[in-house]
Amino acid sequence: MNGKTSRRKMILQFRWKEYGIGYLFMLPWIIGFIAFVAFPVGWSLWNSFNQVFITSEGFKYTWVGLDNFRRMLIENNTYPIILLTYLQEVLLIIPLILIFSFFVSLLLNEKFPGRGWMRALFFLPVIFATGQVIMELFEQGAGGLPFMDQYNLDVIIRQYFSENTSNMLLGILSKAVIILWYSGVQILIFIAGFQTIPKTVYEAVKVDGASPWESFWKITFPGMLPFIGLNAIYTIVDLFTFPYNPVLEIVRNNMFSPTTGYGYASAMAWLYFVIILLLLGITLGLTYRATRGRSEGR
Structure with missing residues (x-):
């Protein structure tokens, strides 16, 4: 029994010598991942099964399942x-x-x-x-193709396609220039x-x-x-x-x-x-x- 224990200690010491420095370098990333990714994702999943109310005392959870x-x-x-x-x-x-x-x-x-x-x-x-620049360009109408208004493509597309399909095609054309960016x-x-x-x-x-x-x-x-x-x-x-x-x-x-x-x-x-x-x-x-x-x- 003591032989097995000492052998395990030797294996752990060997692994620590081989990989310990690498784990130390990874430690800041691991802490950041747990704090800024794993915890928010887990909290969001928990919220999706609850009805969340914000009160003066903080968040109040009521389990609602699906x-x-x-x-x-x-x-x-x-x-x-x-x-x-x-x-x-x-x-x-x-x-x-x-x-x-x-x-x-x-x-x-x-x-x-x-x-x-x-x-x-x-x-x-x-x-x-960047995100804010893109949104500003969209609000100014700079993301679409100029010839859409010139040739009334909006009317032509809605004439030959269904409402959902025409909305989808027009949505793509309205973002065509910036999407290519x-x-x-x-x-x-x-x-x-x-x-x-x-x-x-x-x-x-x-x-x-x-x-x-x-x-x-x-x-x-x-x-x-x-x-x-x-x-x-x-x-x-x-x-x-x-x-x-x-x-x-x-x-x-x-x-x-x-x-x-x-x-x-x-x-x-x-x-x-x-x-x-x-x-x-x-x-x-x-x-x-x-x-x-x-x-x-x-």
């Missing part, structure tokens, strides 16, 4: 409609941003005079377009991805007589699949935390409403969070399958 979720989905018709409409917009916007940033990065990866300035030009909006990080990631493909591979297929179109689909696109998945994940998180977000706005409004409060707003936020996690999981799964299939096909 009643907040039932009221949110059945009694409240506004939130599910806004959530589904914004989800449809995001699912259309994500491919547009990925396609735009992919082909812009493909051009910026080529050698031409002033390439560094052009790369900086596409990334500058990411630096200047959010492609700067994706462009940089794609450019970094292009650098990982060896030039010798292109030279080899060129000697074999492959055209640029064939080399794109056989080499460039398969090699960029992990970066496409990474950019898809980044874009999902970026758009779902977008400052001009109607879902987050309705959550904030219900948080400070005397008839709903923190518990009801927390239930809304958790439904929104679960949807984001599902999208991220689907994206990770598709990226993993695509990259795995590519590696097995070699």
Whole structure:
């Protein structure tokens, strides 16, 4: 028995010598994660199952179980409609941003005079377009396309599409210019991805007589699949935390409403969070399958 105890102590001492310094360096992050992430998330989950009242003595909790979720989905018709409409917009916007940033990065990866300035030009909006700046630009109507009013696209779209579809399309067009500003990080990631493909591979297929179109689909696109998945994940998180977000706005409004409060707003936020996690999981799964299939096909 004493031999086993001493052996365990030796193992613990060895592990502490090997990993102790690393744990000490991680300690500030662990404390910050528990204080500023884990505790607020856990408290929000607890609130979603309670009716929360703010009194002179502090917060008062009344356990209601799943009643907040039932009221949110059945009694409240506004939130599910806004959530589904914004989800449809995001699912259309994500491919547009990925396609735009992919082909812009493909051009910026080529050698031409002033390439560094052009790369900086596409990334500058990411630096200047902070949350408050974006909201101010939207309020001034600077996010839409100028030709929408010129050619009465609003009337044409509503004439040929249903109300929900037309609202979704008009919502995307009204944010088109500023949404393209959010492609700067994706462009940089794609450019970094292009650098990982060896030039010798292109030279080899060129000697074999492959055209640029064939080399794109056989080499460039398969090699960029992990970066496409990474950019898809980044874009999902970026758009779902977008400052001009109607879902987050309705959550904030219900948080400070005397008839709903923190518990009801927390239930809304958790439904929104679960949807984001599902999208991220689907994206990770598709990226993993695509990259795995590519590696097995070699």
